[in-house]
Structures are given as C-alpha cells and as structure tokens.
Amino acid sequence: MLGSILNLPRNAKVLRSLSFDPFYNLALEDWLFQNIDFTNNPLVLFSQNSPSVILGSFQNPWKEANIKYLKRNGIKLARRSSGGGTVYHDLGNCNVSILTTKWEYDRKGNLEKICKVLRDNFFISCQVNKKLDIVYEGFKISGTASRIARGKAYHHFTILFSSDVYALTESLQSPLQDIIKTNATPSVPSPVINLSSVNEHLNADSFYSVYSDAVLRECRDACCYEIPADMHEIVIHSHKLSSWDRVYRDTPKFRISINPNIELVIEKGRVTTLEGNASHILEPLLKTRLCYQEFVPKYEEIVENFSECYSENNTLGFNTLIQNLP
C-alpha cells in the first residue's frame, strides 16, 4: 500500500509521520530506504518522537545513556542505522530525514536550506559548522547523521524547538561512562538551546508548514503525504528494532572495569570473558546477558556463596553497574 502511493513518477515528496513511536519512525525510514527508488524522486520525511534516546549505529548504550533514568521515566531507547552520536528526542524537537540517491547526497546543502528557512521566516540567524551541526550563537540546535548504501543515501537531522533540556542532560549522562572502555563511536556533548526561546512562533508545526512549503515550491509536481501510525509492515519491522538484539546485542565488543582488579569483556551483549584476579569467583556471570533479569540473579548467587568476601561497604564496585542495567 505504501509503495503504490509513492512510486508515482513525480519529483519530491514530503512525508509526515503521524506516529510518535521512535521505533515506528525508524522502521518507516528503513522501509523507505530499502524499498523506494529515489531516482528523480527525493523524499523528505518529517517526524517527531515521544521521549526517547536514539543511539548511533555502532554506539554503546550503557556508555551513552543513563539507563536507570530512562527506565524510571519511561524514556525509550532505540538504535538507528546511521552513524553519529546519541541524541535525546521528545515532542519539543522534530526530525527531518532527506532520502535521495547517493549522487544527490548533500548534507551541507540540506542544512543550509534549513538555515535559510529559519532566517527568512522566523528571523533566526544560524550557521552550519564543520561538524554539520546547526549552531545559533554558539549553541547547538541540530545534530546530523547519515547513511549511504547501494546507491542510495539518507541524511537526517534534528531541530530543537522546546525540548526538555533537563531530561536531555540527565538521559545522556551515563554513570558507567568512565568505567566502560570501547572503540565504539563516542558522542560529543554540546551545549544546546531551544529555538522557541528565540522566537515564540517557532514550533514543530509552524516549522513543518514553512519548510514543506519551501521544499514544494522548489520542486515541480511535489506533494505532501501523511503516513499513518499503523502500517502493518512498518509495525513488524519496528518490533525488530525495539528488541534486545538490535538495541543491546549489536553493540561492538567492549570492557567494563568494575574496579582495578575486575574487568568484564562484553561481546554481543553477553559477558564472554572475565579478567582480573577475582575472575574465578565471578564465573557464574559468564554468558549472561548484560541485563537485570539475567545478570543480577547470578550476581546475587555469587554474593551468597562468597559472603565472606563481601560486606555492606564492599560490594566490589558492582552497584553502579547493576543500577544501570536495562
């Protein structure tokens, strides 16, 4: 059904997703990327997500996100297929994804168009910096990521209007970040600002109408579509994206230093090796997934069996880790 709307021989389509589920929107983007031919048919996908943290494709969720805070506040955690760093999304920001052939891939051009729209319609003067962030007076208002595969490419970016900056800061600060050693892509934190504090008329809806208007005026025979939030194929794919396998198992190999004497090596989300002079005690932890359900019972088993090594004050440093398990 989706295919029959979009495979018309027209130039440029603006799509707006009616779903606020981050997994659904990521699945939608993936589906469009895999199934639609972008030759003479660039797509602009506009979406918003309920509070969630989105990791880059090869990042480490334990290191990038404050899993304890996320669980307590019902914030979802997802992994996208493009590169870049971890971002916090909520209804106060919007996500724009521009899907084209790889020959039309032009990240700087896309972002400069945004700056132009903001300047002409909302009188906000922003610049695009070398990292392809959009910056207003030194504060970041947009982050970029992209993906290229098989002659197609997409460039997606966020724009901050009235996001919960407190939640953003808390969510992206992991207590485990210092004890995790990895080659995964690190996130670079930047100070941010909400654009609606600069111009109160600017919000996701007003931006969408102005930006889609600008895109449509540029392209001949362009049109707008709203994508419903319950398309069957997309829902099925979104289940895959919300699974443990995608979010946690796809993390590249990394190490956790519980203390100078204990190091866990995690591959595919499971403990595969123990290093250090306490490794014989910690054997039950091998092959467990790094999640509360599997890890904690084994850990408590160890505590029981080796109670003489443990006391209230000496938990061998596992407390922080256990509090931050998904």
Next chain:
Amino acid sequence: MSRVLYRHLNLLILSRARQIQVLTINKRYYQITHKGPTKFSTHLFEQKLHTSTALHKVIPYTLSDIGEGIFEVTIKEWYIQPGDTVKQFQEICEVQSDKAAVTITCRYDGVIKKLYHQQDALCKVGTPLVDIEVADDVEGGKVEKQEADSGKDEVTPSVDTTTDREVKVLATPPVRKLAKDLGVNITDVIGTGRDGRVLKEDLHNFVKPLYDSKTPTTVSWQPRPIVTSSEDKTMKLTPIQTVMIRTMTLSGRIPQFGYCDEIKAGKLREFKKLLQDIYSSRDGISLTYMPIFLKATSIALSRFPILNSVYDETEGTMIYKPYHNIGLAMDTQHGLLVPNVKNVEQKSIIEIAVELMEMHKLGVSGKIKPEQLTGGTFSISNIGAIGGTYSRPMILPPEVCIVAIGRIYQPGGIGDYVINTSYSADHRVIDGATVSRFSNFWKELIEEPALISAELT
C-alpha cells in the same frame, strides 16, 4: 557431476580435432589447454571444483570514493571473512566517517582472500579493503574501448578489431533504455556486472562527471576580464534623470500600499492571437497585449472613478477626471518615460493599438511630444515585457494609482498561463477594498475578454 564430465570429455575429443579455444557448457566458460593427443589437461578437473570461475586471479578491491571530500573511514563491522564466497552486490562491510554510516558492497563475484584492516581500523579511500579471487575474464572481460565508428547504433554488436571477434555489449533492456535516455553510447561504458554486463550504476558513474560540472561540456566559457578604471567618473544628470528624481522624490512622500493578484491568461492569449491574426494581415496593425490592458483598465475606471482622480493637497479636495488618460511606462534609449494615451474611454482597442504603434516609433527615436507626457490620470507599467512577476511600482503624482503587469508565464512550466499584477495606491485617499474590487473587475475582463465587448458604450 560424472554426466557433465562425460559430456565434457566428448567435447574435448571434438575440440582436439577442431582446436576450439573456448568451450561453453551451460553458459560457463572453460578454457582448454591442449597438452597432447593422449593427455587431458588436469586443468579440466580443477575447473570442476570451482563452479563459477574459469582461470582465477586475485585482485585487490579498493574502497571507492564516498563523496563529500571524505578521505578516510573507520571499519565498523566485517560481514565476511577470508575464505567466504561472495556474490556481486553482497554487503561486505560497514564503515563510518564523520557521522555517515556507509555499507560497502562487493563489485565482483569471487572468494575473499584477505582483509586489509581489522575492525575499528582506519582505511583510506582508494586503498584496498580486501583481496578477492575472481574469474580471469573480469577486468579483461569488460567491454573494450570500441574502435567501431560512432555511427553504429548501440544495440547492434560492434566489431572489435583487436581480437577479430564480434563483441556484444551485455545489458538488460531497461539499462539500454536508460542509456538511450541519457544520450550515452552504451559501448563506451565499462560494465562491472557479471560477464562484463553494463549496469545502471555504471551508466550513472559514466554520466556523473558530465553532470557534475554545472556548465555544458560543449560550451567553452571564458570569464569576463575584470576591467577596473583608475578613477571615479562624474556625469551630469540627463533631463530624464532630473525628472525622475523630482517625480520619485514626490512619490516617495506619498503613503502607498501595495496589492497583488494572479490572473489566468489563457483566454487573453487566444483573444490577442485572434486580433493579431486578423488585424496584422488585413490592416498591418501590430497588436500587443497593451491595447487590451488599456481598454480593460478604462472600463474598470468607469466603475471605480476614484482611481482616476487627483488628490489636491492644498485645497483638500479630490478632483475626479472625466477622461481616462492612461500612461504607459516606456523604456526608451534615454530612460523611463510615461507618455499617456488620451481619452482611452472613447477609443476602441484597435485605435489604441494604432496610437501605441506611433508612440513606440516616437519613443524609439526620442521624439515624444511634451503634451503626451502630461495630463495623465492613471499609469500602467508593462514591466513584464522585459521580465518579472510581482513588483512594487511607485505612483506618479498627482495620480493616485499605478499598476505593474508582469510577464505571461506558466508556473512550473506547465498548465495555465498566468499574469501577475501589482498595484500601488495612495493610502491617504484610496482604501484597500477599492483597489481589490477594481482588481477583481479588471481580472474578470482579462480572464474573459469577451466581457469587454459587453461593456463598450
């Protein structure tokens, strides 16, 4: 397997008699090395073990350009390992650079022999990613540069003079069509598909350098040499400039508001064409859109006489003029002049056209009479004759209104023709509603020119 071997042996016996160099079984190419009357080449048996390749060689597969000036990437994940058989377009690894995640696919069918980089290592663009063992006809089997003349159609096979065999360009019908659409000679394109097939990607890669440069390749453009004069040049003002300065300064003091509209010009075009066909052949009158615009304006002014008035600041009165002397902004060699056609309300479209023809001749030769330049009550600027859509014309005092008409065009290049009008009016004495109603009425006349005849006295 044994059945194939038997058939194979039969053919070998035949080939020994006929010295066939290339043999095909089930579209697989085998090269037979003929060692002697009684010995079979052990090469035959070796070939049986490799199901899809004949002679093989190991070539490095380099990381192709990702664009955006990226020169280095990090290998994030390998999807294959040494010893794996890969097919063309199979994903072999995921790399990342500057927030772009890129999936690299393999160009060839073959067997991976070596990975040049570990996970998380850096790989420079243009350097090898993997070593891959491929069929010998890869690279060599690609379509050679044809020495056939360019007059040949790309669909028919061209003769390769080097090997003296007919070489067909392999490509599927959609790819051939795309080549035709792009204006590309398919025999010029190097095919990277199976058996040297030309693929859509190959056409894109071939065509891309031509389209990347913004200027067409056939036009050689030289930048204009920058001429800098050594000093300022002071010029006296021309008479027209002096008048313009005075008029526009006065105009600038008038609080003016703008009003714009878009008018469908389909029927106008037909109407004009009709008049033009008849009157130019029969009476030698060249007809433009202006006489029609002038007449429509006059009809509309009869309905809205306030727009044909003069505001007398000193007396504090509005003087409604009984005649419509409509000025026409004219771009002459000396500058902007606005001669007016007197009493448009009493003239027919053709009479106006004749008068405009004469006025144009006078304008070109610089002989416009002074009485033509005074006494105007309303002005029209046909800036669209040169270009433009909407504009902000300035009122010529002591008039209270002016309209600028843009060019006739099709938005987006297809569909209805439209024409844009931009009014400016003196907001001290004219309100928006009046101009809007005037504009709507004028619009009706232009969109349906037959109505003009209904309004004639």
